[in-house]
Amino acid sequence: MKKEEQLHIGKLVKAQFDNSNMTIVKFAKAINKSRNNVYDIFERSSIDTQLLDKIGHVLDYDFFQHYAKTEKKLSKTRARVLIEMELTDAEIVRLGLNEKVFKITKAK
Secondary structure: OOHHHOOOHHHHHHHHHHHOOOOHHHHHHHOOOOHHHHHHHHHOOOOOHHHHHHHHHHHOOOHHHHHOOHHHHHHHOOOOOOOOOOOOHHHHHHOOOHHHHHHHHHHO
C-alpha cells in the first residue's frame, strides 16, 4: 500500500460507531474502556488485535476484512458481478458506488 492509502483503523472504527445506534457511554462500557479512551481509539492508526476483535463484536463488523490479501488477487482479474441491493442515495455515495451505479443505469 502507498503511504496515502494506508488504512486508518481508528477512523474506520469511528465510522462504524457513527452508523450504530449506540451511545459513546454504552460503547465504552461494552469494550471495557473509558469515554476518553474511546475517543483516543478513534484517533489511532493501529489497534491491538484483541481490542479490535472486541470492538468488532460490539459493533457487529469485521474490521479484519480490511487487512485481507484477497483484494490484490481480485484486482488482477476483471469480473462482472450482478448484485441487486436496496441502498439509499447516501449509502451509494458513502460506499463509493455512485459512478458504477450511474454507468450501469445509463447502459439500460
